[in-house]
Amino acid sequence: MVINLCEHHSLVSNWISELRDTSVQADRMRFRRNIERVGEIIAYEISKTLPWEESDITTPLGVSTAKLLKTQPVLATILRAGLPLHQGMLNYFDKADNAFIAAYRKHHPDGSFEISLEYLACPVIDKRVLILCDPMLATGASLVKTINLLKQEGKPTEIHVAAVIACTEGIEFLKRHEPEVKIWCGSIDEELTAKGYIVPGLGDAGDLAFGEKSQS
Numbered sequence: 001m002v003i004n005l006c007e008h009h010s011l012v013s014n015w016i017s018e019l020r021d022t023s024v025q026a027d028r029m030r031f032r033r034n035i036e037r038v039g040e041i042i043a044y045e046i047s048k049t050l051p052w053e054e055s056d057i058t059t060p061l062g063v064s065t066a067k068l069l070k071t072q073p074v075l076a077t078i079l080r081a082g083l084p085l086h087q088g089m090l091n092y093f094d095k096a097d098n099a100f101i102a103a104y105r106k107h108h109p110d111g112s113f114e115i116s117l118e119y120l121a122c123p124v125i126d127k128r129v130l131i132l133c134d135p136m137l138a139t140g141a142s143l144v145k146t147i148n149l150l151k152q153e154g155k156p157t158e159i160h161v162a163a164v165i166a167c168t169e170g171i172e173f174l175k176r177h178e179p180e181v182k183i184w185c186g187s188i189d190e191e192l193t194a195k196g197y198i199v200p201g202l203g204d205a206g207d208l209a210f211g212e213k214s215q216s
Contacts, residue, residue, distance in 0.1 A: 002171055005041065006187040012041055016186050019164065020202045032084040032209045035135055035164055038186045039088020042162045043131075046073075046184060047092070050129060050158075072096045073129040074156075076122065078103050078146060081206035085133045085164060093131075097123040101149065103142045115142045117149055126154030135205045137166035137185065139196045140173035147178055158182070164205070165189060167198045 005012045015034040018024045025031055051070040056063050076099035077086035099122030103115055134143055143161060159181045166185040169192045174181060191199040
């Protein structure tokens with residue numbers, strides 16, 4: 001299942017237009033906040049699909065029956081670009097447990113690259129809903145490798161991937177390797193460069209959110 005939030009007009013398409021706009025990108029605070037807001041909307045949409053149960057809530061004047069989440073999800077993010085998206089989802093799933101993974105592209109002189117995973121900190125994920133936050137779903141390679149790593153820690157009941165912008169090629173790659181995963185994205189772009197960057201995309205989400213990184 002792939003859900004593209006920009007398929008129908010909403011405020012999400014307005015925020016993503018600002019994320020792409022070079023004249024707005026210089027404002028790092030606004031860039032981070034726009035990613036955060038997309039995360040909030042995705043969290044809300046995912047919440048509609050999660051298992052719930054009825055519970056009686058005592059008010060000052062009586063008892064109200066409410067529909068509540070059966071269990072809290074685990075929010076996982078790929079450092080560092082995923083942090084604003086993760087925060088947006090945490091604003092809504094405010095009782096969720098959290099996992100953090102350090103993944104990056106290790107480039108070779110011939111232009112190829114491999115995905116390096118060097119850090120994982122996560123709670124128990126067995127028999128729980130796992131939501132993985134990564135703002136740019138480009139090739140899909142880092143997500144597949146991250147999901148495989150997380151599965152070594154336990155077997156989630158559901159896996160959701162939240163992205164601000166996804167590329168068609170990355171979506172297909174993810175679906176081939178992890179067909180049960182549900183993908184939620186703010187917008188879908190068709191083109192991927194030879195170096196694995198989404199076009200038109202928005203640039204390097206990590207650099208735009210937190211400053212240009214050293215390449216040493």
